[in-house]
Amino acid sequence: MLRDSYGNEISVESQASLDHYDRGTKLFLGADFGATDAFSSSVELDGGFALGYAALARSLMMSGQMPQAKAAISRAQDLCAKLDTRQRQHIECIALLLAGKPNEARALVKSHVRDYPRDALVAQLCANVFGLIGFSGEVGREAELLAYTSALLPHYGEDWWMMSMHALSLCETGQIEASSKLMEKSLALNSRNANAAHFKSHAQYEAGEVAAGRSYLNDWLSDYDDRGVLHGHLSWHSALWALHDNDEAAMWSAIDAGVGPKSAKGLPINILTDTAAILYRAELAGVTVAANRWSELSEYATRFFPETGQSFADMHAALAHAMAGNGDRLAHISDTAKGFAGDLVRPVSRAWQAIARQDWSTALEELVQVMGSTERLGGSRAQRDLLELTYANVLLKLGQTEEARRCLTTRRPVLSHSPPIAALHL
Structure with missing residues (x-):
């Protein structure tokens, strides 16, 4: 029996088909464009390759092609009867x-990798802040993610992908120096690993390295395919760097070229959450945001997230609706x-509504219910700074300047030296 690039025995008829599968795996784990084509080529050569169809399903899902993804995983399930335990569980x-x-998928993944730790395409389902642990909605998810990647890391040796996953876990638990060292090692092995470039940006953000972070990411993005799954989100990081560097023109350029609904080619959840976050953080910093930007985003949220259920998206959709004055959609959320x-989404939504009408006291009452457990909403620390800065701004509007400073200093010290909040500098 043949083995994949991670040493797992795999039921495939030809080396050529496996070569396409391995290439797709590398592209997928590196968040590079082309994984779907590679997996498609693999199953075209071997129509009975069950794991090839499973990988294709996962790749199609990450490009937002859900009907095709479901058809591919159904084909994989039809073919799995004669497979060994690892491949069936994979x-x-x-499929879950x-x-x-x-929840069922997360439990099975964690059980599966204890027996098959180098089954990378399964391990990655839980391996970052957008995975099954990251979106669990549980307190302590950052510690759980660190424990997860810590247990896997020894099984991967000098593997660029797992190094980058563990580096993010270190970053999100405040271990910035260790994270940066491991990320550099990962990038030295595969400089085109978009996940590593992304997570390096997080480490630089947490270290307050605005100039270095901005320079690195803009250079890295210059030859990253805009169809790559992380292009839009990395453009958000670029826009955020520009905002923190007081370069409004560059911020709008990044938003209009790669973040917003009119230009981004990524997943709807990233387009919605990244656009809402950068627009409101720009407003907090004193930048004028045209009303039509909010109304267009509110329409986008209504189209792609008409019903609630994805809390991270719902929180940002509520912000878009509040700023656009779309009371009906906001009330629905x-x-x-x-x-x-x-x-947590419910009080956050009410807070956005209160902020839109400048009812700062009500906004504070609602946000207080959330600030002790914002990690449950999902996203990275950098993304949840939307709430940290909003909370500080509400305190400022109520004349509680010292409390606002204290909150930033104790909760997010990286933002306390030069807070991107216009009201704090008046």
């Missing part, structure tokens, strides 16, 4: 995810919010 993990059963952190 397919089941991805595509079936909208994240605050009334019906469900999902892994629906109990």
